Amino acid sequence: MANSFDLIVIGSGPGGYVAAIRAAQLGLKVACVEREHLGGICLNWGCIPTKAMLRSSEVFHLMHRAKEFGLKAEKIDYDLDAVVQRSRGVAKQLSGGIGHLFKKNKVTVVMGEAKLAGKGKVSVKTDKGTEELTAKNVIVATGARARNLPGLEADGKRVWNYKTALMPPHMPKKLLVIGSGAIGIEFASFYNTLGADTTVVEVMDRVLPVEDEEISKFAKKQFEKQGMKILQKSTVKSLDRKADKVIATIESGGKSDTHEFDTVISAVGIVGNVENLGLEELGVKIDRTHVVVDEYCGTGVEGLYAIGDIAGAPWLAHKASHEGVMVAEKIAGKSVHPIRPESIAGCTYCHPQVASVGLTEAKAKEAGYDIKVGRFPFIGNGKAIALGEPEGMIKTVFDKKTGELLGAHMVGAEVTELIQGYVIGRQLETTDEDLAHTVFPHPTLSEMMHEAVLDADGRAIHF
Known part of the structure; x- marks a missing residue:
């Protein structure tokens, strides 16, 4: 048939x-x-x-x-x-x-x-x-x-969802982004770079809340350096829509204040x-x-x-x-x-990029693992400096007993490309020793992955 x-x-x-x-x-x-x-x-x-x-x-x-x-x-x-x-x-x-x-x-x-x-x-x-x-x-x-929250629904004029943000009717001058997950922070990064005065409101206690806390804090500092205003533990209570502006009531730190924007992007999940x-x-x-x-x-x-x-x-x-x-x-x-x-990588293409796989440091501890953590900053890598991208870090989390790679977390240039190395490592069940004995090419950003592994055992060379 x-x-x-x-x-x-x-x-x-x-x-x-x-x-x-x-x-x-x-x-x-x-x-x-x-x-x-x-x-x-x-x-x-x-x-x-x-x-x-x-x-x-x-x-x-x-x-x-x-x-x-x-x-x-x-x-x-x-x-x-x-x-x-x-x-x-x-x-x-x-x-x-x-x-x-x-x-x-x-x-x-x-x-x-x-x-x-x-x-x-x-x-x-x-x-x-x-x-x-x-x-x-x-x-x-x-x-x-x-997702549309009551009172915060997108209208395609002054309040946008992702579709309108991809085909904007105007360039925002003063922009409010509700939600700092991957979608929200990517649009915030895009419009902020093009000159919009950008404010990001996040209901959780940190931006990019699914990421490792240390990575979230690092990313927030970079966003603020770029001129973004980040409001954490904050909620947009209402939007008063006018022809040419939106007046947002934002509750932060137990106080409610009104703020005026010409554009709002709602990115509160799916x-x-x-x-x-x-x-x-x-x-x-x-x-x-x-x-x-x-x-x-x-x-x-x-x-x-x-x-x-x-x-x-x-x-x-x-x-x-x-x-x-x-x-x-x-x-x-x-x-x-x-x-x-737990072996699927997450990637966020803001500036700087963020990427991760596996357990965060906090989740690994919650799961009862005795862990060791390695870190390496971009400033210690020759390729990162040559690229003019010295701001960033790579973090690894290992099981101290078995050497299993429990998680890896990155923030910085091209980390969405680098993360796959650790994804393969987890898939093949490699240990910290396996990764330590691996020869990484020079000069590459990937060398930082090696150094972050070595650092977990106090063996980092370049920092």
């Missing part, structure tokens, strides 16, 4: 499209249903376009530092529309690439809104009517969207896209807008899986992709290993 498949994937984000392609590679007949854009939020409105915009702000920042490098740059300026246009072009190119990959791998694409019509049945509302698809296995990969999918009717358990799954992403309903943001933390594209491959291989009868969330 034309509408009968081995696997139907609902959603074509970094979890869905990867699952569909891997399943097709393994010989399964696959359909992927997408209601909006191939590539999902990550590719079209998240990971990729934000990195393109952040690259523009990074180059702009470096242009202002030209004199430090013996260069001349005069009348430095930017064109925000052109920055956005480049960002959208990058997203469009990659979205088109997904279509090519689907065609190459013979994945059937159905554009429309999907709903589970029963076990192994998916009903899709398309612009031509309703299409009924059947499959022995279904993967739900519908992702998540920005909620899973679980509505109108027919999940509850099939008996799928949903907890706080996320599907409850087992270690293999099974929902408890035979043949029905959920991957990516809809399946809970960590809400990361690379976690979704890995889950997609695992489930596709499981369906195809391959032997698979469950995901280890």
Whole structure:
């Protein structure tokens, strides 16, 4: 039957499209249903376009530092529309690439809104009517969207969510960012670098609250050096919206004050896209807008899986992709290993960058480990100084008894690229001695990873 498949994937984000392609590679007949854009939020409105915009702000920042490098740059300026246009072009190119990959791998694409019509049945509302698809296995990969708090809802005019921030109707002069997780701090970094007077409000006791406390404190100092105002243990109680401004009531330190901004970005987390999918009717358990799954992403309903943001933390594209491959291989009868969330790196592309994997120092202690900690600053690394990037640090956390690498935490230039070295180390279960005996190339930033390991045993050479 034309509408009968081995696997139907609902959603074509970094979890869905990867699952569909891997399943097709393994010989399964696959359909992927997408209601909006191939590539999902990550590719079209998240990971990729934000990195393109952040690259523009990074180059702009470096242009202002030209004199430090013996260069001349005069009348430095930017064109925000052109920055956005480049960002959208990058997203469009990659979205088109997904279509090519689907065609190459013979994945059937159905554009429309999907709903589970029963076990192994998916009903899709398309612009031509309703299409009924059947499959022995279904993967739900519908992702998540920005959370809206009552009174702080985005309106696309003066109060923005991530979509508006990626296609801004104006350049903010005085900007309030609510939330200092990855999304909030990346947009704060972008607009602050372009000259916006930026204030970040965080309800927790520190910015980037999921990171190691020492890294959070270091990052905060750098943000403040760049002119950002950081309000921790603070809450935005209300927004009074005017035609050309927003008056925010912010509670901090037990006191409430009003502050005037021309733009607000709300980045207070995400909620899973679980509505109108027919999940509850099939008996799928949903907890706080996320599907409850087992270690293999099974929902408890035979043949029905959920991957990516809809399946809970960590809400990361690379976690979704890995889950997609695992489930596709499981369906195809391959032997698979469950995901280890504690071995998935988190990356934040603010300036300076932040990256981490595994347990923080505090979490390692809470878990009962007797630990040893190593640190190494960028100022002790020749490549960092040559690059003009001496501000940063790398921190390692080891089990004192076994030498196991429990966690690694970084802040500074290019740490989102460096972190994978420690991710591989954790995957291969290397010890501090294994890493200490590894020869790192010179001159590279990666040498700091070696020194941070050596420092855990009091053996660091260059600091």
